[in-house]
Amino acid sequence: MSDPKILVALDYNDKNQALALVEQLTPKLCGLKVGKEMFTLFGPEFVKELVAKDYNVFLDLKFHDIPNTVAKACQAAADLGVWMVNVHASGGRVMMEKAREAIQKCDNKPMLIAVTMLTSMDEHAFSELGYERDLAAQVSLLAKMTLDSGLDGVVCSSWEAERLKQECGSQFRLVTPGIRPEGSDKGDQSRIMTPAEALKAGSDFLVIGRPITKADDPYQSLCDISDSIVSHL
Numbered sequence: 001m002s003d004p005k006i007l008v009a010l011d012y013n014d015k016n017q018a019l020a021l022v023e024q025l026t027p028k029l030c031g032l033k034v035g036k037e038m039f040t041l042f043g044p045e046f047v048k049e050l051v052a053k054d055y056n057v058f059l060d061l062k063f064h065d066i067p068n069t070v071a072k073a074c075q076a077a078a079d080l081g082v083w084m085v086n087v088h089a090s091g092g093r094v095m096m097e098k099a100r101e102a103i104q105k106c107d108n109k110p111m112l113i114a115v116t117m118l119t120s121m122d123e124h125a126f127s128e129l130g131y132e133r134d135l136a137a138q139v140s141l142l143a144k145m146t147l148d149s150g151l152d153g154v155v156c157s158s159w160e161a162e163r164l165k166q167e168c169g170s171q172f173r174l175v176t177p178g179i180r181p182e183g184s185d186k187g188d189q190s191r192i193m194t195p196a197e198a199l200k201a202g203s204d205f206l207v208i209g210r211p212i213t214k215a216d217d218p219y220q221s222l223c224d225i226s227d228s229i230v231s232h233l
């Protein structure tokens, strides 16, 4: 079975609510993303529970620390049986290389992805950080460093996907949040694309939260999104 393109973001503070949603979905059509909130509340046991239900789990903890600490954290994540983990590219080349080496030594080898610049970062917030390049150039620089460090890809906005595929090659995986099916509420996301547009732009995995988790019928919403991308697979 090939990896599902849709990763449902489980942003809940209630484990039973999250599990009730998971029961309605199917690993045939989606993977699940567990982030800092759920991991802090419910820990590794929750992650293992999802893995045991045969879901591809993206453990989205965005590690950013000294190389040795990040390497150990990635190894611990891999040992939970997850399918994808991530680090911050701004932690630097050595940190990413050590993370890669640590995962290669594990029995389970999750995909290793880096965050370039968060999609919540606008030009103003970016300029306050004092970088000399503009935001797009900084994203490109970090993506290329991620590629050189041997990682599998980056989290980015779908608006950056086309450029990053050209710069980093077709095998470099792009994981894109900010996805909104036609007609659904934008919420706090600003630079959005529909699932089909994002895949066409070069995205490999679509991170989708509220359009599925807050839908009256989450399974139907997942099926509708899945149907909308069939011709782009």
Ligand SMILES: O=C(O)c1cc(=O)[nH]c(=O)n1[C@@H]1O[C@H](COP(=O)(O)O)[C@@H](O)[C@H]1O
Pocket (backbone or CB within 6 Å): 009, 010, 011, 035, 060, 117, 118, 119, 120, 155, 177, 178, 179, 187, 189, 207, 208, 209, 210, 211
């Ligand atoms: O790392 C992420 O997943 C992420 C990075 C980013 O730059 N922007 C972003 O929205 N996300 C996550 O993607 C998910 C999007 O959820 P919805 O906006 O509800 O579809 C949330 O879990 C966000 O935390």
